Amino acid sequence: MPNRNIRFLLVDDIRDNMVALEALLRRDGLEVDMAGSAPEALEMMLLRDYSLAFVDVHMPDINGYELAELMRGTERTREIPIIFVTAAERNETRRFRGYEAGGVDYIFKPIDPVMLKSKAEVFYRIARQAKELEAQRDELRGIARDRDLAIASLRAHANNSPLALVECDADLSVRGWSEGAERLFGIKQDDVIGRTLNCAGCFDQSALDMLHNWVASLDHHARHTAEILATSPGGPLNCEIYGSVLTDPALGRTSLSLQILDVTERHRAEEVRSLLVGELNHRIKNTLANVQAIMRQTLRTSGDLKEFGGRFSGRLQALARAHSILSNVTWSSASMDEVIDDQIKAGTLDNDSLHREGPKIALSPENTLRLALVLHELGTNATKYGALSTPDGHVTLKWQIEGEDLVLEWRESGGPPVSQPQGKGFGSSLIATGFGDSRASVDWRPEGVVWTIKVARGFERMHSPRAIAVPHQQPAPTRDAAIAGLRVLVVEDEPLVAMDISLGLEEGGATIVAVARSLDEAVRSAQLADVDVALLDGNLAGDPVDQVARILHDRGVPFCFVSGYGREHLPTGYPDAPILAKPASPDMLLSTLRKITSKKVLANAVSE
Template structure:
């Protein structure tokens, strides 16, 4: 049913006539308006839409004929049907004038109710049908607007989407080609629309066979498929794509294929890189463990006592670990030689005040960096035991030069005790020679009385750095203070690895310290710190995957000195605690004792007794 009622208009200068017509016309769904003059009638017709107008022919000022002519001259009222109401006898001239003025019929007074109602019923039904048609028109317009809005949204989505939207007919001819498809494949829509995807070169025969199989599937509904297909890019050739397809029925056995295409070239490359990295990681881990095993066995074989073994093995392991840290900072790419030398100085293996270095800026590959780290550690350790660094006046000159793709590195000791060639070559000599890749001629020693001179030739893994690209050399600092005594100090260990905690405990108890407790979680660490009675804290950088920022803040608030013990670099530790030293795992016992002794010597207030 229409939403709005039907309206009739009665125009008559006599109120009784209006009342009589209203009484005869009254029914549900009909509103009857009335006017007693032409002006009043025209005003009503400007406000309302009427399905029928009854006009009295005889009115004092503007008669019915004149009013009808006025209605026909106005766009809004031109289509209103008019029935003239008259009591006069009608001759042909008067009747013709009425129809010429726009009348559709006449009703004569006295009015026959049956005739009036039958005629009114016709226009009432026409009015209802007109209202219904208007309602349907409005609904269709709403539907069309909604359709256009949805289509615009879909087009905008397709055009702006990183996916390519493509429609193919049953012959694999391209029907639609989105802006995303233009971007993804470098092909404008005009070059493909109406062509078969194979003839256009976008789809190869194998892909065409696959899509044809989707179209020929006998599944009910709108079957959906997915596959990885190589599709052609206009500039770079075939690219790997993930294609999602829906088969749509168009009636009479006709079908089309709606495709959504995603370029997965980068994902494929990432998967390949990830597989390569996992393989490389496994390779490096196994190689590292094999190297550690070899260092342990050879160090044990050539050590006179367990104490000698601990010192030699721990130092070599530390050198290897620090080289790994340098390479991790460089994401396992090449790292500068100067950075490796600075690391040897900061660890105490070399004395920066007694080292003179000279050479062009170069960087080393990971394998070369690891081998040279062990080499410099052995050279520095030997110099501290027997050579130039064993006496205050001794000096080391470390120089290098590039000879084509090779690096020739010279280690020269002066000012030390008289030198005599060793009676036999030990494992340390083997490690020094390892820098050249194991070639016996790559590392040569000249045992001069005034000081040994080592010449080491690296034939691979060396690249010259441009002067502007050379990283700033860290300021040279003295090595950590030599162990003093930790006798009587109270130390809290915050460490979640039981074996590491046990090793630290034994080492510190051997130095005379008292371990007040071992905390393995953040909550335990905070509770132990707040309980008091500690002079120093060794804080792991991460406890069971939980950061230790809160623990560091509590310790600072209590003025309890602490140091980090972690396998992480400084950049992965809590920020804002640069005053706390970092002991990297694995640690050397002498470095551990030296750093802790220096930390206690800062004179920070003790914790509450």
Template sequence: MPDRPIRFLIVDDIAENILALDALLRRDGLEVDHAHSATQALELMLVHDYALALLDVHMPGTDGYELAELMRSTERTRGVPIIFVTAADRDEARRFRGYEAGAVDYIVKPIDPVVLKSKAEVFFRIGRQARDLQRQHDEMQRIAHDRDRAASMLRAHTDNSPLAFVTLDQDLVIRDWSKGAERMFGRAAEDLLERAAADTGWLDEAGAATLAGWLAPGDSAPRHSTEMVLGHAERGPIPCEIYGSILAGSRQRTLSLQILDITERKRAEEVRSLLVGELNHRIKNTLANVQAIARQGLRRSADLADFEQGFVGRLQALSRAHSILSDSTWASAPLDQLIDDQIRVGTLDADRLRRSGPPVELTPDTMLRMALTLHELATNAVKYGALSVPGGMVHLDWVGQGRGIVLTWRETGGPAVIPPGHGGFGSDLIAAVAGGEDGAVVADWRPEGVVWTIRLTEGVTPLDGAAPSAPDGPDPAAGPDAVLRGQSVLVVEDEPLVALDIQAELELAGAGRVRIVRSVDAALSALAEDRFDLALLDGNLKGQPVDAVALGLRRGAVPFCFVSGYGREHLPQGFDDAPLIQKPFPPASLSQTLAQLLHPPSPRAAE
């Protein structure tokens, strides 16, 4: 408290004496209090701290000696210096009693001003020094309190942090080991403190050499970071990321380490690397399959129209199988789901299919092969077999055999079967993709209907539960070319080749004006300038979301569908009523979806 004044106390029963002393003592920085009796003096001393008390010896009631004795008997006033003021003759008895009562000096009346001021100056300076020392003491206490509070907060943060905090001295002896370090490495602080880190099994020789290099006198870098392996009590070596700070003390440097366990990150990096490798493998395999299908189709097709129909259908089968596997994060997927997909796109007719078999899952490779197989079987049945006439049926059954299944495709009610003179591409494709092993695929060309037997010896996992019922097939849209005739269509697509393909299909389906835009701004401008009967909206335009375009179409009451390689979860939210055509798509599904947008089924028909 730098502004607190130094206080003196004058105790005298005669007011004139007090005023005289006050006048002699008065100076800047000094506050002089007056008391006319011992009682009043004691009351003041309970309130204020005094650097000096001047006591009149002879006072009525309690005299100066008795007041001094009372002051010395009380803790608060025991240290107050006392100077007696007396008009009596000085004798040894009085002087002895005064010193015995605690006085430090005597002043005899009449008072010599010079003597009084010199004596008072001594106690004024002592009081000022005591005040300054008290202020310094208070400041040191505050600093110590703030230091202890900061240290406590730092310790709480280090103990609760997911990081481990470790302090090493110049010789790599462990000086501090946080609670986080105990949790991270499964080692208690009392087992490690004051021990060389390299002798504990926590730090190996290579790590010790790295940290010693950080502490080397010639190294001026204040901070370091690296990755190294440190020892866990139970798990053994674990990968860690370490950040080191050099703290230079008066005698030696210390190293403060902040350590992060990166086991999960390393595992994730390994998984990511594995997934990238697997993705590259799958992409190249898929492209190789597409290349093989294209080459064989070109070689065995009668003309380009025949090639286009077969190639696009097979490509669609692969694409839908990929979608099923993507929904299951490329884990196994149910065989029933693959069959349901064939029904959903119209390759199979749910009313003309009878299936039976235990629920099983297929691995990704097996799923892709079976997708092509079922597509070929269904396509052949529609062209030549049981599904080419109104009354034909397909029976699809499978039973478990060892670690696999035996699947039977049996056609009934179709035209009389004549065994082919030579195997076509479709038959060869079924035999190749379904198994590839001798005897894995067998075709029995019975007159009443062909029977295919396919043995899958691997890639099959049995499941518990009943097979799901097949959903209804899509409602046929009669004459989509007639429905789309003359309609104006907005195509929002950033891939030029895909946009060109969509435009060609729309024009073949009878659409009128087709406008293509390739960005969000261009789409919004087109909606502001023109009126469209239909719209096809890509799910993403060069990385930019299409929410604004979808909202503009809804506000303009323009029926639209999404055309995207993304699943529904990656499309704008709140537009679940807009159909989704996934790329790549068959031309029939495009025209059929647009026809349903223009003429949605009535509620009664939907029932």
């Protein structure tokens, strides 16, 4: 903290005189320095600030008048008041010279103490007031600096804020317009300051009337908020607006402070979410309706429960796989080839007995589901009664765009003689009406049935079309289907699903060693159970099965995943482990078990 004391300077070549003078001036808050010569006094005045100097007139070398003239010639010492001290008689000429040199008063020796103290008190108080004014000035400067910093900070926050800040008078004349308002409404500050909001053209009349009502409200402490539709060069804006009515306590004038937030994107997101929820509900209900229809129609045309179970499960599998294809492309569209390939992977169609040809076609989600069901029915019928029921039979599937229609032709050949059935089953009805308003016809030729289906909408040619031709090849030899006595570990947390899988495997001849429904049970069974193969769910009540997969892998037990997840959400590091999408039919499970166990047998034989 700087020294707040007042300093006086005594200049005299006789020290005793200065000591006596210092004794008379002594008081709290006053420091008195002494200089024995003019050069010493000048040096001290360059180092310290003095409020008054008592200068002896008669000094050797440089007298008091000359010292005063030197002080007035220097910027730092020019304003120091000087009182001359002299023992000479009063002389107007001498007095005039002292005033001319810059002195403000004279003290004659012998010094009158009362007179000395009186004169010194005047300068002491002036100096004290000057010190206080300096302190107040410094304090005000600090306050002003803090104020300017706060204002700059608020202005920076206002300009960088996503909020548009607008200040108006009671008549809605604009007094403040932040950079956020410029960005939001596309209007520069200079173009709107001093004009009314009505002239700015950002708000419609209903919004302006609402703002006028806010200003006219008697409760100026109320927090006003509303959602309005504003305009900008980019189009309409959905805005949340918050208003505060302020009253100047000195002048009594009312003003309105507005904070405006653009919520257009949020509105669009809510609309999209609403559309997505509606679309999801629609698809779920349609899917459930399809499942219900498939179940009822399959039940009506099935001779017994076993036949119903097989046919219904196959149709449900076709529907589920089509959903998986669409999920991979976020329900946008799927290609014709993807649907056909999926039927081949599922075993409904035999790639070696199938010849397909046609351009690259993208199908809508609805037609993807319909084509999956239609191909499943065609493939199933061909396997049971048609061309695919014999080793030499094959199917030709062609498609092309004719005018406004997509025309698909399914032609069977090489199978047993064909005759038109007496009745029309659900499968034939599904094929004929599977594409909604499509037009389907069937020709029951003795050498093989021919279906022609014309699809009117829900397809488009893909950007890089190319013809696909898969040549007919002889079917591969049939593999041994016997898995009797195969010991299986089932890891599944859904009781009904676990039961369905277990029953299906047992009917196929496998032995269920254990069913683990929790992670702890799965880990324990994977470590201790004597099994040949395992079926792993993707997770168990939210717990990943990575640890279970690692234990089985380390023990050399082959396994496959039975899950609704894709491989990207399953334990990594097991690229050879097959994935069966839920719901998986018993035939698919048994077929997969045969494949992975046969690989293990082959690997053991090679190692031996």
